[in-house]
Amino acid sequence: MLELAILGLLQEAPMHGYELRKELAAKLGAIRAAISYGSLYPTLRRLQAAGWITEAAETPATAEEVPALTSRRGRVVYTITAEGKERFAQLIAQAGPETYDDTGFGVHFAFFARTDQATRLRILEGRRRKIEERREGLRDVLGRAAERLDAYTLELQRHGLEACEREVRWLEELIANERSGRAPTVPEAGTAGGRRENDSPPPPGESRKERP
Amino acid sequence: MLELAILGLLQEAPMHGYELRKELAAKLGAIRAAISYGSLYPTLRRLQAAGWITEAAETPATAEEVPALTSRRGRVVYTITAEGKERFAQLIAQAGPETYDDTGFGVHFAFFARTDQATRLRILEGRRRKIEERREGLRDVLGRAAERLDAYTLELQRHGLEACEREVRWLEELIANERSGRAPTVPEAGTAGGRRENDSPPPPGESRKERP
DNA sequence: GCCGCGATGTATCGGACCGATACATCGCAC
DNA sequence: GTGCGATGTATCGGTCCGATACATCGCGGC
Numbered sequence: 001m002l003e004l005a006i007l008g009l010l011q012e013a014p015m016h017g018y019e020l021r022k023e024l025a026a027k028l029g030a031i032r033a034a035i036s037y038g039s040l041y042p043t044l045r046r047l048q049a050a051g052w053i054t055e056a057a058e059t060p061a062t063a064e065e066v067p068a069l070t071s072r073r074g075r076v077v078y079t080i081t082a083e084g085k086e087r088f089a090q091l092i093a094q095a096g097p098e099t100y101d102d103t104g105f106g107v108h109f110a111f112f113a114r115t116d117q118a119t120r121l122r123i124l125e126g127r128r129r130k131i132e133e134r135r136e137g138l139r140d141v142l143g144r145a146a147e148r149l150d151a152y153t154l155e156l157q158r159h160g161l162e163a164c165e166r167e168v169r170w171l172e173e174l175i176a177n178e179r180s181g182r183a184p185t186v187p188e189a190g191t192a193g194g195r196r197e198n199d200s201p202p203p204p205g206e207s208r209k210e211r212p
Numbered sequence: 213m214l215e216l217a218i219l220g221l222l223q224e225a226p227m228h229g230y231e232l233r234k235e236l237a238a239k240l241g242a243i244r245a246a247i248s249y250g251s252l253y254p255t256l257r258r259l260q261a262a263g264w265i266t267e268a269a270e271t272p273a274t275a276e277e278v279p280a281l282t283s284r285r286g287r288v289v290y291t292i293t294a295e296g297k298e299r300f301a302q303l304i305a306q307a308g309p310e311t312y313d314d315t316g317f318g319v320h321f322a323f324f325a326r327t328d329q330a331t332r333l334r335i336l337e338g339r340r341r342k343i344e345e346r347r348e349g350l351r352d353v354l355g356r357a358a359e360r361l362d363a364y365t366l367e368l369q370r371h372g373l374e375a376c377e378r379e380v381r382w383l384e385e386l387i388a389n390e391r392s393g394r395a396p397t398v399p400e401a402g403t404a405g406g407r408r409e410n411d412s413p414p415p416p417g418e419s420r421k422e423r424p
Numbered sequence: 425g426c427c428g429c430g431a432t433g434t435a436t437c438g439g440a441c442c443g444a445t446a447c448a449t450c451g452c453a454c
Numbered sequence: 455g456t457g458c459g460a461t462g463t464a465t466c467g468g469t470c471c472g473a474t475a476c477a478t479c480g481c482g483g484c
Contacts, residue, residue, distance in 0.1 A: 002441080018462050026357060027365055029349050030372025033313070039441045041464060075462065098472090101245070112364035137241055145238060152324035153239055159382055160242025163375065170371055214470075230433050251470045253435060287433065310443090 001098070001107050002035065002043045003052075007088040008111040010053060010080040017041060017076065031106030044078060052084035093119055100130040121178050128171040135164035213310070213319050214247065214255045215264075219300040220323040222265060222292040229253060229288065243318030256290060264296035305331055312342040333390050340383040347376035 009015065009023050017040055025034040047053045056077050080088075092115050098104045105127045112120050138161040146154060221227065221235050229252055237246040259265045268289050292300075304327050310316045317339045324332050350373040358366060 016462075017464090026353055027361070029346070029353055030369045030375075033442095036442045037464070038443070038466080043440090106368065109368050110365050113362035134241070141238055141241055149239070150325035153322050155386075156318065156321050157242045163242075163378075166375075166378075174367075228433075229435090230431095245471095248471045249433095249435070250437080250472070255469090 001103055002039055003047060004088065004091045004111070005035075005107050006040075006043060006047060007052060007080060007084055007091070008107075008114065010078060011085060011088065011114065014056075014077050014079040016078065017044060020044075020078070027110050028106060032103055047084070048078070050087075051081060052087050053078045053080050088114075095119075095123060095126060099123060100126045117178060121175065124171055124175050124178060128168060128175065131164050131167050131171070135161060135168065138164060213316055214251055215259060216300065216303045216323070217247075217319050218252075218255060218259060219264060219292060219296055219303070220319075220326065222290060223297060223300065223326065226268075226289050226291040228290065229256060232256075232290070239322050240318060244315055259296070260290070262299075263293060264299050265290045265292050300326075307331075307335060307338060311335060312338045329390060333387065336383055336387050336390065340380060340387070343376050343379050343383065347373060347380065350376060 005024055005028070006020060009020060009027070015023065017037070021035055021037070021040060044053070044055075048055055056079060057074050092108065092111065095108075099108055100123075105123070108115070108123050115123075138157050141149070142154065142157050142161065149157075217236055217240070218232060221232060221239070227235065229249070233247055233249070233252060256265070256267075260267055268291065304320065304323065307320075311320055312335075317335070320327070320335050327335075350369050353361070354366065354369050354373065361369075
């Protein structure tokens, strides 16, 4: 999962570790806390060893003397390689079971702008199926095993069930949207904004406004 | 977290591993998938080594002959010890930061029937605080960094924000209930035979709502 | 009779990820 | 001129997961 997220982010711009973590937190803030350095740095090394990314130390040019005195440690900027982009595309397209768990789905969804429509649809439907299964499980427990459980546990299940139902509805909307052509959700599309974000393929909606 | 969950469950009845996993899945189905055996068995051994639980092999009495021939492997039933109950109480009462993340809160909540009211309140408020922080983070991103992100990522954030708002409302209700209502106190375990488990009276939520 | 097959049951192993910790630099306010 | 928070790289121990292996049991089909 981390691998996919890193490759995805580095496709937008080269970054160093700290930046990567912040961007990741911004992009995935809805589904998980900030990534740990204890995962990030080892993963970066692994990706580099595999050739998916390259590392470029940011030394202040011509480090003449003082070769080993306190050895200034510059920032290390990582750049994705062509092989890395290939790898990313492959990871995005092939969906394992982990693609549909909370984190996996979130990461995939966050990179939907770089995913073709067929794959988007497949992932959304897979996720819906999974959530529906969870929902049925909760309904079973609430229906059949209700007497065995205390009031708090039941309340927890009930809240979980509600969350499932909401997510299914959300996914239905997204799926319908996806099938009918474009755009997740449609707020008013005013604001003639100079589009940035250049290269990525047809982005679904336009800028959303609504400031409360 | 697993430790807490196991100690909590074993307080309701002695169980073997497989059963433990199923009960855990039923009780925590709303917040996480079934626990892995790769976590369960090592944890059981750890708990046993610490003296919180004891293991009683279920051999079919008088195993007369065939002492080492295919060596029938009976089920291993675990029982919580007095020290284990103490440990459980301690784990429930002392709240670290991990108490408020998704899984940690879920596990604590699932054992609220064995938690005193003051602690319940503390945990609910801690959780609310944490979710409010996440909510503010999402609002920030949606407000300030909206132009930097594509429509799908924004939609993810928006959905996450909504989930946060809903959970805060849910927590508010529970907190109000906890404050004004009487304490649904511990269904003090066992003693004489036929357990009914039904006795923790005032349920947190109000009347169940619509049935589709 | 016996064969497969799904549920029950115990167990290990490698790997992913986290939380705590350490250490160094930089800019800025006091 | 000094503390202090943000920036920045890195490791270590520990928790938990997913895949895998293996054994027993009851049941239905052939």
